[in-house]
Structures are given as C-alpha cells and as structure tokens.
Amino acid sequence: MDCVYKDPNAPVEERVKDVLSRMTLEEKIGQMTQIERAVANPSVIRDRYIGSVLSGGGSRPFENAESSDWADMIDEFQKGAVETRLGIPIFYGTDAIHGNNNVWGATIFPHNIGLGATRDADLVRRIGVVTALETRACGAPYAFAPCVAVAKDPRWGRFYESYSEDTEVVRKMTSLVTGLQGQPPEGHPYGYPYVAGRNYVMASAKHFVGDGATENGTNEGNTIASHDEIFNIHLAPYIDCIARGVCTVMASYSSWNGDKMHTHRYLLTEVLKDKLGFKGLVITDWEALDRLTDPHGSDYRQSIKSTINAGIDMVMVPFRYELFLEELLSLVESGEISMARIDDAVERILRVKFVAGLFEHPFTDRSLIELVGCEVHRDVAREAVRKSLVLLKNGKDPKKPFLPLDRNAKKILVTGTHADDLGYQCGGWTATWTGQSGRITVGTTILEALRKVIGKETEIVFEPNPTLETFANQDFSFAIVAIGEAPYCETGGDDPELKIPFNGTEIAIFVGDRVPTVTILISGRPMVLEPSLLEKVDAFVAAWLPGTEGTGITDVLFGDYPFQGKLPVTWFKTVDQLPMHVRGNSDPLFPFGFGLTA
Numbered sequence: 001m002d003c004v005y006k007d008p009n010a011p012v013e014e015r016v017k018d019v020l021s022r023m024t025l026e027e028k029i030g031q032m033t034q035i036e037r038a039v040a041n042p043s044v045i046r047d048r049y050i051g052s053v054l055s056g057g058g059s060r061p062f063e064n065a066e067s068s069d070w071a072d073m074i075d076e077f078q079k080g081a082v083e084t085r086l087g088i089p090i091f092y093g094t095d096a097i098h099g100n101n102n103v104w105g106a107t108i109f110p111h112n113i114g115l116g117a118t119r120d121a122d123l124v125r126r127i128g129v130v131t132a133l134e135t136r137a138c139g140a141p142y143a144f145a146p147c148v149a150v151a152k153d154p155r156w157g158r159f160y161e162s163y164s165e166d167t168e169v170v171r172k173m174t175s176l177v178t179g180l181q182g183q184p185p186e187g188h189p190y191g192y193p194y195v196a197g198r199n200y201v202m203a204s205a206k207h208f209v210g211d212g213a214t215e216n217g218t219n220e221g222n223t224i225a226s227h228d229e230i231f232n233i234h235l236a237p238y239i240d241c242i243a244r245g246v247c248t249v250m251a252s253y254s255s256w257n258g259d260k261m262h263t264h265r266y267l268l269t270e271v272l273k274d275k276l277g278f279k280g281l282v283i284t285d286w287e288a289l290d291r292l293t294d295p296h297g298s299d300y301r302q303s304i305k306s307t308i309n310a311g312i313d314m315v316m317v318p319f320r321y322e323l324f325l326e327e328l329l330s331l332v333e334s335g336e337i338s339m340a341r342i343d344d345a346v347e348r349i350l351r352v353k354f355v356a357g358l359f360e361h362p363f364t365d366r367s368l369i370e371l372v373g374c375e376v377h378r379d380v381a382r383e384a385v386r387k388s389l390v391l392l393k394n395g396k397d398p399k400k401p402f403l404p405l406d407r408n409a410k411k412i413l414v415t416g417t418h419a420d421d422l423g424y425q426c427g428g429w430t431a432t433w434t435g436q437s438g439r440i441t442v443g444t445t446i447l448e449a450l451r452k453v454i455g456k457e458t459e460i461v462f463e464p465n466p467t468l469e470t471f472a473n474q475d476f477s478f479a480i481v482a483i484g485e486a487p488y489c490e491t492g493g494d495d496p497e498l499k500i501p502f503n504g505t506e507i508a509i510f511v512g513d514r515v516p517t518v519t520i521l522i523s524g525r526p527m528v529l530e531p532s533l534l535e536k537v538d539a540f541v542a543a544w545l546p547g548t549e550g551t552g553i554t555d556v557l558f559g560d561y562p563f564q565g566k567l568p569v570t571w572f573k574t575v576d577q578l579p580m581h582v583r584g585n586s587d588p589l590f591p592f593g594f595g596l597t598a
C-alpha cells in the first residue's frame, strides 16, 4: 500500500500528516466547508472537495422519511466524496438531540430538561448509546449533541435543551458524550477525539460558551459574566466533554460581555485548544458568519477572516458555499489567514474522520435499521420518562395523597389540549425544526397509554375541551388534565410571560372545581402556575417534554413506579422574579431539587 493514510493500521497522526501533505489548498478549504443537504449533491461534493453535509433544523429527504430513505440520501452524497482524488469521506451531521428526532419511527426521548430531573447520569449514557445506534442506522455519523448550556432564565426559547440551571447537574449529564461516542480505553490521551466504532457517532458539545445565561434569556443574546463565572459555571461541562473525548465543539451565536463567541480567539483558541488541550474540531453554528454583521451577511469576507483566525475549523455555511470557498481561498492567498491556521483546522477535521472510522467505513451499515424504534429502545425512553416526572403536589391534604390513581376506577375523564397529541409531547426539534402538533411519528400519547393500562371495567371519557355538558349526569372517579405549551425552538421560543397557553390554566381549574383532578403540565420550562390552579387540583405533575413514550407517564400515575424526579431548575412564582440567579433565587414557588415521591 503506497499511501500511509489509507492504512487502517497506521497511527492516526501519521495518517493525518500523510494525507495533509498531499492536499491542495482547494482541497483543504473544501474540507472546512459544511453545506446543507438542500444544496448538496454528489458532484458539488466531489468537485468542491466538501468536508461535510448537514440537515439544518428538521431538513429531511421528504416528509416522514424513514431511516432507509435518509441512508440512501447520505450514501449518495458520500459517493461524491470518495470519488475525489484523495477519497476523503464527508461526515453527515444532524440534530439527534433527543433521539434521532428528524427521522420517522425513531425513538424520541425526553428533552434535556426532563433528563436533568432524573439526575441519572448512567440513564443518559444509555440514551446516548441508543441514539447513536438509531442515528448511524440513518447513515449519519455525527450528532449535534449534547447541548451543555447551564440555563439560567426560563424565558429563553432553548431552555428545554439544557439539563439544568446547576453546573454540577449539567456536568453529570455529559455522560451523553460517552453514550454517543463510546467509552475511551484506559490511557486514551486527554482531549483527543474518540469514537468506539460503527455503532457510535461523533458528538458536539454546544454552544460554546455561556449560551444559557444571556440577558433576559434572549436567544443569541449577550451573557454578562465575570471571567470566574464563565469558567466555573458555563465552561466546566466542556472540560468534562473534552475528558470524555468529545469530537467537536459548536460555537455559540451569543456573546460574552459584548464580544461574539464566534470571533473570540481567547476562548476558542487560547482556552479551549491551548489551555484545555481540545484536539477535536470547532464548528460554527448555522449561518453564524452571516449573523455577525448587520445587515445579515454583509462584509462576509471579514466575517470569514475573524472567525477562522479566532479558531473556527469548520463553517456550517450552509448555503452560500461558493462565496465562502472563493473568499477563504483569497484570504489565504493574501496571507490574511495563514496556511498554518488552515493546516491546523484541516488536521483536526481529518483526525476526527480517521477516529470515526469513516475512511474504512464511509457508507451506512444497513443491518442497524431493524433497531430503529425497537421495543428495547422504547423501554429506555419509557424509563427516562417516568424518572423525569416531578410531582409538585399530591393531595389537598398532605396526609391523604391523591396519587397513585386507581386503574380500576369506574369512570375517568381525560381532558386537556395535551392529552392526545404526540407532537406536543415531543416538543421542538422533532420531525421538523420547530416541532408541530399531531401524529408526527410513531409513539404513544397520554390517552393511548391510559387505554393500554386501565382496568377492563374502567370507562374513559375523552373530551379535549370540557364544558358543563361534559359533567352533566356523569359520575367521574377522577380526571386527568393534560395542558401545556405548543412546540417551539430557538428565538421563536423566547417568551417574556410564560403563561400556559390554550386556556390550560382555565381548563384545569374548571375541571378541578368539579372532579378530583391530577394535572399534567407538558412544557419545556417552568411556567406561571396561578395560586387558584394549584389550589383547585388534587395533584400536579411537571412532565416537561417527554417524547414518544407516554406509558412512562402512566407508569407513575398508577403507582407501578414511584415518582422520583427532582426539579433541575428553580420554579418561579412570577416572571418579575426573573432572572432568579441574579436576584438570589429568593422566594421561589418550588426550589431547585424539589420533588415529592409517591
């Protein structure tokens, strides 16, 4: 074999050096370019030496595309890459952030805020293992997860993507990296990327750094913090991810004390790469270079220069790749970006590709397809759901707990906007970028779960919008009321008021006034709970965004398993108290760590 880089038994660093020494400048800058699937095709990937393709948000081959459809698409792209002179494969990136959530039929786990409530790091690791298998099954070797934001303000539209307001909880949940990538062997060099094989994926710790503490929770906003606060509160989880061999770090759209993270040379290079010894690659967020300037995308050349020189290695362009390639080439030829900086970036990209085994196995392992959405995987998700639910109230008289419910009761009223809506249960980043109502994938709603588990003699009356008529001549044993938020993500989810929409509060009070009632809140964050709401209902459960396995909810409602979830975030009384971490977390409705058992 004449080329060291083609020898799977050669040391990775020798393979990197060998292939780098053979590359032209065009091939090098092509590797630094990540493009959206919507503008990708095999010939563009081949002719421009593209390094990576992604699905941005919920970008998919077609509506309800399954794993095999994704694998066909991704393998087509890969054919273009391996046809290049040096045959350097692409890696395809997707937001598998709570399961392989863009793909029809995949197991959808609770969003991170619910996983933070479990406090169960090994469960999160197992979720990573399952997510890696189902992501690889669709052909993608790269997941843009975990988000390790330490979220401080529930008004932030991405609050549910954070595990907790508490750094130590977030640090524990970096176990997701080990699940996704595999456990590095004893002696694995610190900071060096690691992927255990074809059943695992490259992970992306995001969004570096301080994305969860912007002023007023404004998405992509400004985080005002001291050096110690940024290091001890927000950067700490990245040290855990690096120790676990994380392959990539994604920069944040946000700023630290007015300085944009994407151009922050001190944090991206001097801290992350030099001081912390991170040897993987740093990738931008979507169109982040364009967003550095107002108007959007103006002075693009300067944006390329300032981000690459700050330490960005790969750019999620994702559409204007011809302009990006042209300007980056020109910046190197003019000496405004050094060849040493380009070589550092390309070395990191190649290192990750060798570590991920893509040179040996560039195409999808189709044998994994049968694992997608299988019972074993759904059981892991069901376990996560039941461990994530936080019981905030249980009985108007604490000495007379209302839960667990009697599954053989005579007649149950099931009501509320969220009792039978899988899309609401899954939240944002599911099927589509923002998520949506309805039968968006394979799964079990709360109502469907109830029908599976209740006694044969028990009657269920399902009424999404209860009226006085609902109660006329009816003798309900109790009511289950599911209310909450519609799906959202990113800036679209920023909310200064945090009121339960769809008249959820009014529905719960209306029902609670007439029948013994347990209310289930489906939301990505703490919301305003009117005193009358908490007073009128007999029990109240924070279910977060549980995903496809609604049976995890009935498991604890009927006492098959105990409630064990603990609040990963402080539950405010009124939005005037926000941000609580600034105002000293005084007088919350429920404190961080609260959760009844039953």
Ligand SMILES: OC[C@@H]1[C@@H](O)[C@H](O)[C@@H](O)c2nc(CNc3ccccc3)cn21
Pocket (backbone or CB within 6 Å): 055, 056, 057, 095, 144, 206, 285, 286, 490
């Ligand atoms: O989907 C790729 C990344 C994702 O990994 C990041 O966490 C997230 O910040 C992110 N946002 C977008 C797309 N954002 C967008 C915003 C407005 C219009 C269109 C896309 C893509 N991505």
